[in-house]
Amino acid sequence: GAGVSQTPSNKVTEKGKYVELRCDPISGHTALYWYRQSLGQGPEFLIYFQGTGAADDSGLPNDRFFAVRPEGSVSTLKIQRTERGDSAVYLCASSLQPGVNEQFFGPGTRLTVL
Amino acid sequence: AQTVTQSQPEMSVQEAETVTLSCTYDTSESDYYLFWYKQPPSRQMILVIRQEAYKQQNATENRFSVNFQKAAKSFSLKISDSQLGDAAMYFCAQSGMDSNYQLIWGAGTKLIIKP
Numbered sequence: 001g002a003g004v005s006q007t008p009s010n011k012v013t014e015k016g017k018y019v020e021l022r023c024d025p026i027s028g029h030t031a032l033y034w035y036r037q038s039l040g041q042g043p044e045f046l047i048y049f050q051g052t053g054a055a056d057d058s059g060l061p062n063d064r065f066f067a068v069r070p071e072g073s074v075s076t077l078k079i080q081r082t083e084r085g086d087s088a089v090y091l092c093a094s095s096l097q098p099g100v101n102e103q104f105f106g107p108g109t110r111l112t113v114l
Numbered sequence: 115a116q117t118v119t120q121s122q123p124e125m126s127v128q129e130a131e132t133v134t135l136s137c138t139y140d141t142s143e144s145d146y147y148l149f150w151y152k153q154p155p156s157r158q159m160i161l162v163i164r165q166e167a168y169k170q171q172n173a174t175e176n177r178f179s180v181n182f183q184k185a186a187k188s189f190s191l192k193i194s195d196s197q198l199g200d201a202a203m204y205f206c207a208q209s210g211m212d213s214n215y216q217l218i219w220g221a222g223t224k225l226i227i228k229p
Contacts, residue, residue, distance in 0.1 A: 031215075040221075042120075042219030042220050042221050044219070045217065045218070048214050048216055050214075055214055056213075056216065095215075103161075105159035
């Protein structure tokens with residue numbers, strides 16, 4: 001298990017539906033970040049986990065977005081009542097410790113809301 | 115607020131030539147990190163080079179080097195001997211302790227390599 005993995009790779013859903021996006025970080029990495037990248041733009045921060053707790057969720061756009069990391073490893077980003085504006089690539093990154101250690105990225109999940 | 119600005123939406127360079135990508139940033143922190151990431155069409159972000167703000171010496175990684183001007187808040191990336199595999203989106207990013215080391219990103223520069 002070398003790198004960060006994300007599933008699914010692509011997700012197409014209808015407006016109003018609920019979706020879950022999964023991130024498997026590198027084993028032993030305590031810090032986990034979620035970012036959202038809209039078409040033609042740089043990523044934007046959503047939420048940061050240190051261990052099991054969400055240390056900073058200031059980037060979540062509204063209360064339809066929620067994320068968990070119950071055992072300090074796998075994280076799930078949950079989006080309720082999806083809207084067309086939620087369409088983007090959702091990137092997950094992990095690092096051994098926040099700060100000097102590099103963030104390693106997964107390949108992302110492309111979410112399309114019809 | 116922290117911001118990162120990349121003013122070049124697209125750059126092109128002849129294979130084997132040198133190209134410089136520009137980046138400016140703004141932060142109130144005294145200790146921070148700067149990064150250049152590469153994103154090929156596969157979407158996977160790959161770290162190209164990293165600079166700690168407290169280090170005066172410019173970082174280098176093989177054909178990649180930076181020109182870090184702290185007072186001017188400028189952080190440009192130089193790619194020497196450009197190769198076809200260098201074609202990608204390049205993003206400049208910044209992180210600091212006050213924001214839990216989240217990456218603050220520029221809008222990206224698309225680099226085209228002409229054979």
